[in-house]
Amino acid sequence: MPEPTLLADHTTLHLGGPAGRFVTATTEDALVDAVRRADEAGESVLVLGGGSNLVVADAGFGGTVVRVATRGISPDVEDGTSCGGVLVTVAAGESWDDLVARAVASGWVGVEALSGIPGSVGATPIQNVGAYGQEVAQTIASVRVWDRTLKGVRTFANADCGFGYRHSRFKADPGRHVVLSVTFQFRQGDLGTPATYAELARTLGVEPGGRAPLADVRAAVLGLRAGKGMVLDEADHDTWSAGSFFTNPVVPAAAVPDGAPAWPQEDGTVKTSAAWLIEHAGFTKGHGNDRVGLSTKHTLALTNRGGATTSDLLALALEVRDGVEMQFGIRLVNEPVLVGCSL
Structure with missing residues (x-):
């Protein structure tokens, strides 16, 4: 057997x-x-x-x-033949970063700041993956799925996907929808979208809201992510992670601790930094033991240092989550999907 x-x-x-x-x-x-x-x-x-x-x-x-493990990237026009936009349908099993690389090389604007994110294209609408001021919701035109409840293929337009911060209708009803393909609507051009994320703008040498060539944005993001252990490297245990383990909490404005980053939301709440909360609750980079620990480069990543078990990782996650809640009264929420286990 x-x-x-x-x-x-x-x-x-x-x-x-x-x-x-x-x-x-x-x-x-x-x-x-x-x-x-x-x-x-x-x-x-x-x-x-x-x-x-x-x-x-x-x-x-x-x-x-x-x-x-499905494959296929199909633009509705040949690369470079349209001066406006392009619809690109991508099989769910395609590598996300391979798509970003193709987009940058083809002059498809809107996902260049999402370079270096591991995983497949089909997973991106579920979490509404985002980084450095971009989210996939900004370029997704539609998502085609197998509906396990209705037992049929359905296509959801962007407006019907329920996109929010790290959220979608697919995440709200876990397991029901199997993503088959995602269609993106890209503008075409040589410059990336405005660099609204301060760290990226500084790295690119532009003012916040300024624009830079697509290839420069991709290179800058890959460099920033690598510096935080967020680009996969089998030889580097700091990258043996699920990326950011906790989402940035969205809380009432009065709940944001003094000195913490604060990004006001349209509904009057404020998004603050999970990394700041973790660090100021006393959990520094590298905190942990010889099996699991916070990344030495980025406190939001929980890493397998070799020989770890899932139980080891969850114990560390609980320590961090409960420590932040005790210090600030804010409960962090895990971003990765937990299968057969819980916090």
């Missing part, structure tokens, strides 16, 4: 026990068929993309794991 597939081999944290059954779907039909068959058999299903946003229990996942 073959050895079970360890999910630790398919997650960027290198954590997670065995899968009950493991299926790799290289076509859209195969993806739908694998999920549908598992549903009809009454099996639990885990749809796996790049594994960059998952924390899987040491016991693993007893149902069917379907790895999305």
Whole structure:
């Protein structure tokens, strides 16, 4: 009997026990068929993309794991033939950063600041992935899914996706929608979107709101992310993480601690910095033990230093979450999806 597939081999944290059954779907039909068959058999299903946003229990996942390995990037016009915009439909299994690299090379504007983010294209609308002043919601035209409840293919326009900060209708109803493809609407040009994120603007040498060539923005973002351990490197345990483990909390204005960053929201609340809260609650870079710890480069990343278990990682997450809540009265919320475990 073959050895079970360890999910630790398919997650960027290198954590997670065995899968009950493991299926790799290289076509859209195969993806739908694998999920549908598992549903009809009454099996639990885990749809796996790049594994960059998952924390899987040491016991693993007893149902069917379907790895999305579909490919295809299809613009509606040939590169460079339109002076306006371009619609680009991308298979869910495509590497997100490969798409960003293609966009930058093709003059497709709007995702250059999302360079270096690991994972698959199909995962990006679920979390409404964002960084350095950009979110995928700003360029997504539509998301095509297999609806496991209605047992059919549906297409959601951007306005119907319920996008918010690290949120969408797909995240609100977890597991129901299997993303098949995402269609993006890009402007075409040589310059990136205005650099509203102060750190990126400084790195590019432009004023906040200024613009820089697409390739320069990508290079700057990759450099910033690498400096924070946020570009995957198998040789560097500081990158054995799920990226930012906690989202920036959105709280009433009166709840923001003195000195903490504050970004006012349209509804009157304020978004503040999870990293600032963690650091000012006494958890410095590198905090932890010889198995797990905060990254030595970035306090928002919880890392596997080698030989760790998921239980080790969750214990560290609880220590940080509870410490911040005790100090500031703000409870941090995990960004990665927890599979078979909880905080």
